[in-house]
């Protein structure tokens with residue numbers, strides 16, 4: 019098998035663990051509804067929200083948690099969140115309609131991202147806050163409000179390209195947001211359109227894990243807010259976007275071992291760990307490893323609400339070295355956040371049926387084909403390496419010891435690999451077994467799903483616990499009355 023098995027055991031909380039322990043239910047569901055199948059657990063998203071709220075409480079901060087809808091299309095998760103006091107960040111006309119239909123009042127909705135005229139119109143019509151991305155969009159919105167006689171719109175200006183005074187310029191380029199250095203002309207425009215636009219705050223969203231980079235942006239926003247005030251505006255909020263991340267793996271030691279063995283495999287000092295010698299960004303140049311590992315840091319203890327906590331405790335370099343939370347509090351600014359992935363942590367899993375198990379090269383890995391496409395379990399797409407949990411059809415079967423396998427999808431393409439890496443399983447899978455990919459709700463479940471080759475898109479079910487047993491319904495049949503013990 020080429021050495022010791024290198025496991026990457028997923029971190030699973032009590033709800034997902036309890037679901038995995040209900041293998042018979044998961045087999046029955048997949049038999050009935052087809053493979054792949056997504057299962058979401060709406061109660062978890064409410065719990066995750068509370069964790070973020072607790073960080074607000076510790077820092078005595080007010081403001082809203084806006085769930086970044088784009089990370090999952092589930093109606094059940096959205097409706098469960100509508101039953102809390104959270105907000106939702108919508109980035110398309112469809113998401114806005116979904117949020118309104120799930121019961122979010124407009125004052126808990128924020129419209130961001132690239133916007134069509136229809137999206138802008140509906141957002142303005144129902145009075146949701148609009149995160150404005152550019153001077154052009156500001157003009158477009160103002161013209162639309164005038165033309166259609168709509169109510170004055172609350173806007174947040176999204177900025178990008180912040181500079182740390184005297185230090186390096188933030189190098190990260192973004193398609194979104196107006197350059198922070200061009201705030202003045204932007205404020206001139208807001209001034210001109212004051213009758214139709216109400217500037218309520220500033221925003222940024224950086225697709226990075228770097229804490230220092232985000233702290234610089236937050237500081238930049240605080241300075242820009244002062245500038246707004248000195249020009250007579252009364253903004254109250256700063257929106258720091260999303261990107262709080264998820265800790266995917268149960269064991270940091272496994273991650274360390276895996277990445278050093280992957281490096282050794284790229285150098286050729288151990289047998290390959292991937293299909294076709296793929297190096298996840300690393301390559302061997304005359305015996306030296308080059309490149310950068312293009313993987314999500316799957317073991318990430320400071321993720322989610324802990325990352326927010328760390329950001330708030332971060333000293334503001336140019337503002338006296340005081341913690342950022344203190345500066346927000348001092349100015350009584352609301353802190354808005356837009357977590358997608360982090361709010362979906364532990365909120366669901368993806369099931370795929372094993373269709374075929376055959377030997378590969380002599381002494382090599384087994385080739386395992388699943389009733390799912392790579393798009394249905396987009397862990398690879400996001401660089402998240404995590405083992406599936408094998409749920410045997412026959413739990414009493416005479417399982418052999420650990421095996422190394424390659425996981426293929428059911429599309430007629432050489433590249434339809436569920437994972438490009440060799441996966442180690444504690445026992446040999448058999449046709450009819452299920453593989454459960456844990457913690458896929460953030461981006462991996464439905465963001466990339468297609469109907470290529472007329473293969474079905476995974477159905478989604480919502481599951482919740484009642485009196486010690488799991489109950490379930492189709493995702494679009496779910497309303498919070500089900501899992502919140504309300505009227506049936």
Ligand SMILES: *Cc1c(COP(=O)(O)O)cnc(C)c1O
Pocket residue numbers: 086088089107130131223259260261262263356357358359360
């Ligand atoms: C995608 C996105 C988010 C969510 O990012 P996560 O990494 O999932 O937390 C938040 N805000 C904006 C503007 C986004 O585009």
